[in-house]
Amino acid sequence: MTVTLADVAARARVSAATVSRVLSGNYPVAERTRGRVLRAVEELEYVVNGPASALAAASSDLVGILVNDLADPFFGIIAGAVQGELSGAAGPGGEKLAVVCSTGGSPERELRYLTLLQRQRAAAVVLTGSASEDPEHARALAAKLARLSGAGTRVVLCGRPAQPASPAAEPPATLTTLAFDNRGGAQRLTAHLVALGHRRIGCAAGPAGRTTTGERVAGHRAALAAGGIADAPHRTVHGAYDRASGYDAAVELLRRDAGLTAIVAANDAVALGACAALRDRGLRVPEDLSVAGFDDLPFSADAAPALTTVRLPLEEAGARAGRLATGREERPPGGLATLRAELLVRASTSVAYP
Amino acid sequence: MTVTLADVAARARVSAATVSRVLSGNYPVAERTRGRVLRAVEELEYVVNGPASALAAASSDLVGILVNDLADPFFGIIAGAVQGELSGAAGPGGEKLAVVCSTGGSPERELRYLTLLQRQRAAAVVLTGSASEDPEHARALAAKLARLSGAGTRVVLCGRPAQPASPAAEPPATLTTLAFDNRGGAQRLTAHLVALGHRRIGCAAGPAGRTTTGERVAGHRAALAAGGIADAPHRTVHGAYDRASGYDAAVELLRRDAGLTAIVAANDAVALGACAALRDRGLRVPEDLSVAGFDDLPFSADAAPALTTVRLPLEEAGARAGRLATGREERPPGGLATLRAELLVRASTSVAYP
DNA sequence: AACGGGACAGCAAGCGCTTTCTGTCGTGAG
DNA sequence: CTCACGACAGAAAGCGCTTGCTGTCCCGTT
Structure with a gap:
């Protein structure tokens, strides 16, 4: 047949x-x-017959991409950029195919997908977005990645910090990390608010226990400290990286401290949710409260008001990850590169009117 | 080893x-x-060893998903939903992996990816978004799909019209179409504008030669006709499905007819681009001009002003496509189902003030 | 004129798994 | 007590392709 x-x-x-x-x-x-x-x-x-040649040649042309949620433009943009580089310049081995896996932020699923990719003998694996901070999962993940690396699979961490150094040795030569300067970006963002006179700033943070959340909150705290503002734990609430969580977070933050003059959100979607909550309560942005996002997704400029946020080079990160995955780009020294996060001041933040 | x-x-x-x-x-x-x-x-x-078992068993657990652009939430949402169903309920054959391919709207790349997926002996293929209307490509595509179908690969068209019936016979039993009611949605949208008193409505359409564009424009025209409004070809301009095109389109439409009181856009991103253009020229939405989008992507509700648009059941479509791809859902009678498009009136449209 | 060597083409041995066909027990029925 | 049969387990034949090793042929050299 x-x-x-x-x-x-x-x-x-x-x-x-x-x-x-x-x-x-x-x-x-x-x-x-x-x-x-x-x-x-x-x-x-x-x-x-792909499987047959993969078997005989002991190599496949599949590249795995792990994302939290494909429907989130943050990941869509990165995954799209990675994928774009896979087809481009059919270098050694020709066209590669992208296997996209949504983990939903679950470490278990992350591990499971990695096993599935290992089973497919994927040529490379790109892990995007934040990682779980749970030490047990970190260990399991490190072990898994080491096994993949050992089998010749290139591993790229894109938008997450370097794996904690294993006790044994430094990361294998096939593991590359492309990190975002979340901490620095968050710090500059909050510093901007402080410079505008804000003293009571709420923080609608991302889910607890994730590296990205941790980094952004750390940057925020650092800026507060630098501004001589006492740490106020009750001014931080955690939630998912989506609009609904932003709405709820804003409500909760205001309940805890009605005198807030600004809110920094975990990302743009959360910020928009917060804006909606404020609007519903008759508060104006930025006249009554300033609101800031993070990531600078395409829609944040069209929001009302245009969102002050921190731009992350999502596209660039994805493209580099794709090239690293196909061996078309030299890995940075030490296997780690940190990408800049740029403060973007728009209309949603202004001086504090106490 | x-x-x-x-x-x-x-x-x-x-x-x-x-x-x-x-x-x-x-x-x-x-x-x-x-x-x-x-x-x-x-x-x-x-x-x-995946390849080995795929070879021996003559079956693989890869499902291809073709999208125009992964970075576009429209496709991200659909692809995410498809992928979600692949892991869910590990039915016959267990966990499936999603191979996502961005065609960028190019029929050639569409064909090439299909060949690549055929090479992988994919278990199923989901084609999303609009198709090219070029008869030659339509024929080549039909042939390709027939070959895939013949080889036992399930084929799902998601968000595009049924393949034009081949001269030979009706579509094979492994080909299912999940179409959006683009025409109906567009018609209701323009009818809404007409009912508000608008007579000079610009149309910032999508790229020419694509089924989705054709359907939406057809719906628009039908509503105009129903409202007794003469067809004015110069009130339609074509462009890409992105914000920049929307900006340009609005500028061009206004140049051609400064008396426009409304603009219907190809999708939400285009609408937002158009709004930006109007804003830049000192025009207010909706006081000076009404603007409407299409798709109802998550951000369109947070735009300024909130966008009147047509909601498409993206998530549902993707999920059904995923289930059809894994044989977990009965195919609709005739292999074709059309999903409703619902008019969503928000703040960006209002009565025409001539 | 004999010979070394380059340039191709073919043979055949796998790659790691699935599956059909056999074989071997253990057990209930007669 | 013997026979038939159900329930497992194993042997072995591929699945379709890649690749190291062998040829074979033809040409330039000496």
Whole structure:
């Protein structure tokens, strides 16, 4: 029923070996022969059997991409950029395919998908977004990544901090980290607010126990401290990285301290949710309260008011990750690069009117 | 170096056949034996070789998802929903992996990715978003899909109209279409504008030659006709489905007819771009011009002003596509289902003030 | 004219797993 | 007590492709 290499070989009157070599193109084949083979391939509409060649060659052209949530533009942009680089410049091994896995932030699913990718003998794996801070999972993850690395799978951490150094040795040469300067960005953002005279700033943070949340909150705290503002734990609430959580967070923050003059959110969606909550309670942004987001997703500029936020080079990060995954880019020294986070002041923040 | 089935078999003191059967679980194996095998698997940290089993079993657990642009939430939401269903309820064949391919709207790349997926012997393929209207490509695509179908790959068209019936016969039983009622939605949207008194309505349409664009424009025209408004070709401009195009389109539409009182956009991003253009020229929405979007992506409610748009059941469509792809949902009668498009009136449209 | 060597093409041995067909027990029925 | 049969487990034949090793042929050298 289905056409195989042997069929093509028969039609082209050559051996299967020759056909294979023509198709993979890494062995001298006479021009005449090549032509005959190619014609046979055309005529028979032959399509290589991927699994078979993966088995024989002990390599596959699948690249795994782990994301929290594909529907979130933050991850969509990164995944899209990674994928874009996989098809570009069909370097060694030709076209790669992106296997996208949504973990929903669950460490278990993260591990499970990694096993699935390991099973597929993926050529590379890109882990995006924040990681769990649970030491047990961190250990399990490190072990898994080490095993993948050991099997020749390239591993790229994109938008998450470097794996905590394993007790044994430094990260393997096939593990690269592309981190975002979440801490610095958050710090500059809160410093901006402080400079505008804000003293009572609420923090609608992301889910507890995740590296990104931790980093952003740390930056926020650092800026407060630098401004001589006492730490007020009750001014921070945790929630998911979505709009609904932002709404709830704003309500809760205001309940705890009605005198807040600003809110920094975990990301843009949360900020928009917070804005909606404020609007519903008759508060104006930024006249009554300033609100700031994080990430600078495309829609944040069109929001009302346009969101002050921190721009992360999502696209660049994804593209680099894709190139690293296909071995088309030199890994940075030490296997770690930190990407800048740039403060973007727009209309949602202004001086504090106490 | 790497652990194989044989290693596990040796350790469990059984044959490779038995191990395989324990792992795939579709053949009686005594409880004691099974236990021994499972333990050996644990101890050796054995992970099946995907390509090898795919080859032997002539089946893979890869499902292809073709999208225009992963970074666009429209596709991110659909792809995420499809993917979500792949892991859910590990039915026959267990966990499936999603291979996401961005075609960028290029029919060539669409075809190329389909070949790549065919090469991987994908279990199913989901094509999302609009299709090219070029008859030649339509034919090539139909042929490709027929070949995939013939090879047992399930094919789901999600958010695009049914393939034009091939001259030969009706679509194969493994081809299902989940279409959006773009035409109806667009018609209701423009009718809403007409009812508000608008007579000079600009249309910032999507790229020419794509089914979605065609359907939405057709709906728009139908509503105009129903309202007794003469067709004015110069009031329609085509562009990409992004914000920048929306900006340009608005500028161009206004240049052609400064008396426009409303603009219907190809989608929400285009609408937001148009709003930005109007804002830049000192025009207020909706006081000076009404603007409407399409799709109802999450951010459109937070825009300024909140966008009147047409809600498409993206999530539902993706989820159904995922279930159809894994054979977990009965295909609708005739292999075609059309999903409702619901008009959502918000703040960006109001009565026309001539 | 004999020979060394380059340039191709083919043989055949796997790659690691699935599955059909056999074989071996243990047990209930006769 | 014997026979038939159900319930497992194993042997072995591929699945379709890659690749190291062998040829074979033809050409340039000496």
